[in-house]
Amino acid sequence: MDTQLTAHLPKLYIGIDIHKRSWKVHCSTDLFSGKSFSMPPEPNQLQNFVDKHFPDHKVSTAYEAGCCGYYAHRCFESYGWKSLVVNPADIHRKGKERFTKTDRIDAQLISRELKDGRLQSITVPEKQREELRSLFRRRNDLVKDFRRVKSYIKMQLLYFGVKIPDEFDNDHWSHKFRYWLDDLEFSFPTAKATLDSRMRYFRFIDQDLRLVSNQLRAYCRKHYKKDYYLLKSIPGIGGIVACGILSELGDLRRFNSVKHLAGYVGLAPGIYQSGANTKTLGITPRAHRLIRSYFVEASWQAIRTDPVMQSYYRKHVGKDVKKIIIKVARKLLSRTLAIIKTEIPYEIGVIK
Incomplete structure (x- = not known):
């Protein structure tokens, strides 16, 4: 369909609270608040409903990431719909909505946030x-x-x-x-x-x-031969950690910067600022906990085998050991991203 024609189509926003046995769905348009209903957990039935009641609408859907995976998302995209899979923590709740939770309210909130353009999808792996x-x-x-x-x-x-x-x-x-x-x-x-x-x-x-x-x-x-051996060239990262990075983080080239990657993994500091007072809260609780733990463990091995990392560790000796190893893990994360983006294997002892 022509892009200009698509831009002028009426819009339909579908928020879905997905469960194993049923879905709670809320449909709203760019003009009306819409309605909520329950349906079996079958994407094709939702497609039939949309084709019957909202023909010629530009459809956007969103649901929370969870145990039901990405099957529904892939089905929605195959229908030509825009589909988002969102982190539940990213769905904004106003005042009393924080203390009232039902499947219907969740679907309405997702639909409202989708309509207002405040939702951002997580990265869905192939x-x-x-x-x-x-x-x-x-x-x-x-x-x-x-x-x-x-x-x-x-x-x-x-x-x-x-x-x-x-x-x-x-x-x-x-x-x-x-x-x-x-x-x-x-x-x-x-x-x-x-x-x-x-x-x-x-x-x-x-x-x-x-x-x-x-x-x-x-x-x-x-x-993933090329990336696997690039990762294994880094001291501290063995075969299993390399497999974890490839499977959990995907292609590291999608991250724009170390700051972006560190925020995703959870090796970025939390900051609280009020007026002239600024306080660092330690590493953020929002993290990919499994991969963060692997990087922390890999950091201990990197200290033993790489003189550059060992020198960096010794420079901070005297501080809290836990804080030092987090600094080392952050440096190891930075090194990992650089190796993948440059596609040059790491050489022990060379400062990077």
Whole structure:
């Protein structure tokens, strides 16, 4: 359709509160406030409703990012509609609206904010990267389960007064330590059965974690080879962290500056200013918490392996260690963006 003709079409704004079993929808036009209704969670049924009641309208839709993903968004875009997936925290609520929440009110608020032009969509990943993200998050779940079952095993030993030999009392569980656990004997067979069950679960998670980690690295080496090896050239960033950056942050070239990227990851400071008084609040609570934690952990490794990072860390020695490592993480983030944008592998010891 011609652009000039499209600009003069009546406009329809649809706010949707999406749930698994039903959607609460509010439709408003550029002239009227519209109405709310419930419908099954089927994008094609909403398309049929719009075609029947609002033909020849320029349609815009918006809904909150959540458990239902981006399927509806992709369907709406295939219909030729403008579709936004928004962060729930970005939807402005006036006065008493902060204390009243229903699905209908949420749909009305989304429609109102969409109509007023105050909504901005999050970046919706392409399907390939979205499915890669699911594998990375599965690995993260396995890591949590792995740590949990190790804690349960140690808790059982502590409860029954079994002392772990000093050579095994660390975070690395060697095969020798595992065989030692297998050979443990208790007064009655029930405690032994409990430990055997936990050891079977431990070995299952260990094997699955290794499998998923290998699949993740192999996929990124094949499909994102250039960026994967660029990221791995940076001290502190190994294969798994590189996979996390590629899956969770997408193509870093979309970020205009380090400030933009740091704000997204959550390594930017919060600031409170009133008159002549300005106070720094520490790192912002709004963050991509998973990737932020990976960058903080990677920073410790970078300090050990890169003299430039080590010198930067020593320059701040004497301050709060937590604050120093956040500074290092911010520097590592800046380095990561520079390497991807310049496409030049990092050289250890070269100041960048």
